[in-house]
Amino acid sequence: MKPLLISVVVPCYNEQEVIQATHQRLVGVLDEITPQWEIIYIDDGSQDQTAQHLRTLQQKEERVKVILLSRNFGHQMAVTAGLDHVSGDVVVLIDADLQDPPEVIKDMIDYWYQGYDVAYGVRTDRQGETWFKLWSAKAFYRIINGLSDVAIPLDTGDFRLMDRRVVEALKTMPERDRFLRGMVSWVGFRQIGVPYQRSQRLAGVSKYPLWKMVRFAADGILSFSLIPLRMAIWVGLFTFVLSIIGILYALVLRLFTSIWVPGWTLLFISTLFIGGIQLVFLGVIGEYIGRIYRENKERPLYLVRERLGFKNYSFETQQSINNDKHLV
Numbered sequence: 001m002k003p004l005l006i007s008v009v010v011p012c013y014n015e016q017e018v019i020q021a022t023h024q025r026l027v028g029v030l031d032e033i034t035p036q037w038e039i040i041y042i043d044d045g046s047q048d049q050t051a052q053h054l055r056t057l058q059q060k061e062e063r064v065k066v067i068l069l070s071r072n073f074g075h076q077m078a079v080t081a082g083l084d085h086v087s088g089d090v091v092v093l094i095d096a097d098l099q100d101p102p103e104v105i106k107d108m109i110d111y112w113y114q115g116y117d118v119a120y121g122v123r124t125d126r127q128g129e130t131w132f133k134l135w136s137a138k139a140f141y142r143i144i145n146g147l148s149d150v151a152i153p154l155d156t157g158d159f160r161l162m163d164r165r166v167v168e169a170l171k172t173m174p175e176r177d178r179f180l181r182g183m184v185s186w187v188g189f190r191q192i193g194v195p196y197q198r199s200q201r202l203a204g205v206s207k208y209p210l211w212k213m214v215r216f217a218a219d220g221i222l223s224f225s226l227i228p229l230r231m232a233i234w235v236g237l238f239t240f241v242l243s244i245i246g247i248l249y250a251l252v253l254r255l256f257t258s259i260w261v262p263g264w265t266l267l268f269i270s271t272l273f274i275g276g277i278q279l280v281f282l283g284v285i286g287e288y289i290g291r292i293y294r295e296n297k298e299r300p301l302y303l304v305r306e307r308l309g310f311k312n313y314s315f316e317t318q319q320s321i322n323n324d325k326h327l328v
C-alpha cells in the first residue's frame with residue numbers, strides 16, 4: 001500500500017489555554033498511525049498568546065506548519081485557509097479545544113482504507129453543553145434538512161476526515177458564505193458517519209456566542225435553499241384566501257342583515273398584518289441580494305499575514321496575498 005501522508009487542519013482562535021495539550025494528544029494519536037503526518041494550525045487573528053505558542057510548537061517540530069491570518073475571519077474561513085495548504089492524501093479537520101477526541105481519527109482512517117472518501121463525526125452525546133445549545137443545535141439540523149436541497153447528516157460538525165480528492169473538489173467552490181459541512185455533502189463521493197462522544201471543552205470559552213450561531217445557521221439555510229423565497233408565494237396565497245373570506249363575510253352581512261362590518265379594529269389589524277408580512281419577505285429577499293453582492297465583489301476569502309514551515313512559500317506579504325487570490 002502506498003505510504004500515507006495525513007494532514008490535520010486545526011483552526012485556533014484565542015486557544016492559548018488548550019493548544020499545548022491539544023498538540024500533544026494529536027501527535028500521540030498520529031504517531032500511532034504513521035510517522036508521516038503534518039499538522040497545520042491556523043491562527044485566526046487571536047488576541048491572546050496563541051500565535052506565540054504556535055511559533056514555539058513549529059520551531060520544535062518541522063511537521064508542524066502554521067498559518068497566521070491577518071485578522072479574525074471566522075472558523076469556516078480559517079478551515080478554508082488550512083485546506084488550501086494541505087499536502088496529504090487524507091485531510092482531517094478538528095477543533096483546537098479537544099471537544100472532538102483525536103482518537104476517533106483512527107476509526108476514520110480505517111474507513112478510508114475501506115474505500116470511503118469522507119468519514120464525518122456524528123455526535124452521540126455532548127457533555128457540558130447547555131440545554132439551550134443542545135436544543136438549538138438539534139432544531140437547526142432538522143430545519144436545515146427540511147429546507148435544503150442536499151441532505152446534511154444530523155448532528156455532525158466539521159470534525160471529519162476527507163480524501164484529497166474531496167478537498168480538491170471543495171477548493172473549486174469559491175463561495176463567500178461558507179457552510180463547509182453542507183458543501184462536503186454537496187460534493188458527494190462515498191461518505192460515512194462515525195459515532196463519537198463530544199466531550200467538554202478542555203479550557204477556555206466557546207467562541208460561538210448566540211448571535212454567531214444564528215448567523216451561521218442562516219448561512220446554512222440561505223446558501224443551500226431557495227425555500228425562504230418560495231415561502232413568500234405561500235404566505236401571499238394564504239393572505240389572499242383570508243381576504244376572500246373577509247369579502248364574502250362582509251357581503252353576507254350587508255345583504256342579509258341590517259348591520260355593516262364594524263370597521264376600525266379589523267382595518268387596523270389587517271393593514272399591520274399585510275405590512276408585516278411584506279417587510280419580512282423584503283428582508284428575506286434582501287438577504288439573498290446581499291449575498292449576491294458579496295459574491296460579486298470577489299474578494300479573497302482570507303488574507304495570510306505569515307506562513308511558518310511551508311517550504312514552497314518563500315516570499316511573504318504582497319506576493320503571498322496574490323498567491324491566495326489564485327488559490328481561492
Ligand code: UDP
Pocket residue numbers: 010011012013014015044072073074075078094095096097099201205206207208
Ligand atoms: N474558531 C476560529 N475562529 C473563530 C471562532 C472559532 O478559528 O472566529 C475555532 C476555535 O478556536 C475552535 C473551533 O473554531 O478550534 C470551534 O470553536 P468553538 O469551540 O469556540 O465552538 P463550539 O465548539 O463551542 O461550537
Ligand code: MG
Pocket residue numbers: 095097099201206
Ligand atoms: Mg468547541
